[in-house]
Amino acid sequence: MAKPARTAITPTRSQDYPEWYQQVVRAADLAENSPVRGCMVIKPWGYTLWEKMQRALDEKFKDTGHVNAYFPLFIPKSYLEKEAQHVEGFAKECAVVTHSRLELNDEGKLVPAAPLEEPLIVRPTSETIIGEMYAKWVQSYRDLPVLINQWANVVRWEMRTRLFLRTAEFLWQEGHTAHATEAEAWEETRKMLGVYADFAENYMAMPVWQGEKTAGERFPGAVSTLCIEAMMQDRKALQAGTSHFLGQNFAKASGIQFQSEQGQLEYAWTTSWGVSTRLVGGLVMTHSDDDGLIAPPRLAPLHVVILPVLIKEESRAEVLEYCHKLREELRNVWWHDQKLDVHIDDRDLRGGDKMWQWVKKGVPLRVEVGPRDIAKDSLFVGRRDTGEKGPVPRAEFVATIGERLDEIQQNLLNRARAFRDEHTHVINSEQDFYDFFTPKNQEEPEIHGGFALAHWNGDESITERIQQDLKVTVRCIPFEDNPEPGTCIFTGQPSKQRVVWAKSY
């Protein structure tokens, strides 16, 4: 193994990708495990990423006619049982509230008291409780569509957890809509997947495949699940958002019925769609390097950090004043309908230590200002994505800050797309398929394979075998305007189109 260059993060991606991820999250101070099993603490830097995601998505939801509301955290057990597949999907991993009080027992120990008549489940998702309300609200076709989104916490009692990617409690949004016709509900399902894809590419700078899940990977109770799938730098797939066409399954389970324009009593057609704090993990794994986080400017907690060089006491006041003026100039720049977020780090720390902290936190642009720079009215600018550094006249920097940020954003997307394309292979035989997903190098066991585009005849027994052999699954049946038919590489039978295979999170 070649001697690695010195990096801010140990180990590097190629040495140990899962551990690299944990270290990037730690070094950027995004989140950490809490003493409550499986529950994370989202620290301010990580939470700000989530807040910026929320703001951008919320605007898109509102632009597409949705409003926010809030439904109960608890779901009565009997509600979960109304949809057979749904309860099967979630019963195995749910937090059950059984008591409403703690009381001292005879031994002086505080124990659960006042048992509930019916246990309550901490929501793993809200189709059933929201369906119950929609059944009350919807009487006539005039009450449709119902287009509601909820920002909330949910709990799924996962055994193996990983910060952001899989946690027992996570934050998410869940859209729940009800429509008068199947066609409208299908349109909504596709539209919201499009919103997610647009957000992933244009805000997260994370290219995605859009497509449909196979039956085995569907949301419990859905007729069809659409998804966006992104490639991480270990070439595994991350399911980054899902949009479910629920048909009339949940409407029947909850009794969402309406009088149609023709006067008939019909069941509504419903959808649900969601993205979660998992996206923060996806953002980290798409862009970060061996020096830590790289935040795409559209979602970066800070756009610019200003680092005053405060070595000499006599120039201290002048340098700080110059920095404050610069910050005000930058803060007044509007970029994509937002004011820029700019911070001056004037802590008493060694310049190098300070700089590396901001490198690890992924701030797109770092600006160092010392007495000599001020003399030339110039700044020493460091760009996080490319590592480029050099002097830029202050006026030019302020005038072009928006373009610089756009360029960084575009570069990150281009880079991620090139990486994904490089590791996406058209595969035409079972042997090539097995080779593709089998590590060649025992020293780098984690990084190999990628996305395989291969024909498959739809037989679920094949996918089960492939999952057992290789831990590889069909990530999606991609949307294609002109799907090209072919021959299943596993069975030799006809296939309608190539599907996307990968290992996944």
Place this chain on the structure above:
Amino acid sequence: MAKPARTAITPTRSQDYPEWYQQVVRAADLAENSPVRGCMVIKPWGYTLWEKMQRALDEKFKDTGHVNAYFPLFIPKSYLEKEAQHVEGFAKECAVVTHSRLELNDEGKLVPAAPLEEPLIVRPTSETIIGEMYAKWVQSYRDLPVLINQWANVVRWEMRTRLFLRTAEFLWQEGHTAHATEAEAWEETRKMLGVYADFAENYMAMPVWQGEKTAGERFPGAVSTLCIEAMMQDRKALQAGTSHFLGQNFAKASGIQFQSEQGQLEYAWTTSWGVSTRLVGGLVMTHSDDDGLIAPPRLAPLHVVILPVLIKEESRAEVLEYCHKLREELRNVWWHDQKLDVHIDDRDLRGGDKMWQWVKKGVPLRVEVGPRDIAKDSLFVGRRDTGEKGPVPRAEFVATIGERLDEIQQNLLNRARAFRDEHTHVINSEQDFYDFFTPKNQEEPEIHGGFALAHWNGDESITERIQQDLKVTVRCIPFEDNPEPGTCIFTGQPSKQRVVWAKSY
């Protein structure tokens, strides 16, 4: 009893205030009870009020140096037990998670399975779990202050619930800060109370008393609780926000220790402060009238609703086009750093029905536009707070919209302040005190009394007796620059200053 004028809400405030409140909430479509005991569904119109409150408060928190983060929903039982008063305050009403799975039993019924080693409490407040994290994060005085806020849901198993005012689950923010010195923590406690008071008066148009709680009304575990108290239209007090100085109690319970600048190991000083969706109830009860909600413009879900008069088919297109142009003009107006929220209601409903829906929803300004108005380039404007109606030239309306909204905002505050002052009485004898809080008119049993400013010597046995006799408590010991000493009206003993007494929510 006089024959009441016809009103949109039945009963009126004077007939049955609690029921009037429920009906206003229902008519404005703000929230409703869910099938989960004590948990409400916050509907889109109510949630938008909360979102606007969140945005305004969040900005104020950030302006005062705070950042947001997120901590686990669950608190291990042993954490709650660390602070003796704290656990006593919350153990009686908490949701206890005891299992992590549902499983079919022998009778084919789904029952809780996989019991947890230690029960988890759904957070009623987060001092203990956040304290645990701060103990890890804080090592040195350089790590202080920690200034973090969390937006979250919390659960307190209340037996008697009321939409927004008291619900088992509610949404809130909880600030949690840690400081190196007692003085700093006190400053923070007072500063955040000031933020709440400013928000209440300038956004909610709800005047408040600021002061300190008596020992009996303190937050469990706090050294001191500061609060803002508002008067509702039934003259009862609503505690609208609290800011707690926690001293070193929670730092000791959680072990938040740091190396001081002098090298000594010391416990941090902590604070916590919160407001909740209860504020939505307070807003409703402060301003609404017998025709429904009146939303203060700074928080109104919509500032202006445009009601096209679409009776004649031949003018329909022209009227709608005019309305859309008007909406665009208004939407481009900036008012207090926000764009205006403007909606065109073009539903096929009778004009009167439509108008009354918006009256009940409390939109500050309604604008009717018909062909005859268009001919004069004029609008028919209705103002929700005063009921004034009349024609206004379009250009003038657009040019003065900001001033109109400011005027409405100011009028609501003035009106609420006048009401509060009218029903705030200086009381100098026990007899007058009992008279003040005893209903005179059996037909209007609910609305009487108000705020009594009376001297009290601080004896908690007095407050217990008063609470039993009259259901009246000390709402706060108000902040006074020059507190005027006097004689306790109950004991004849010396009193440092007058305190605020009232019935309360």
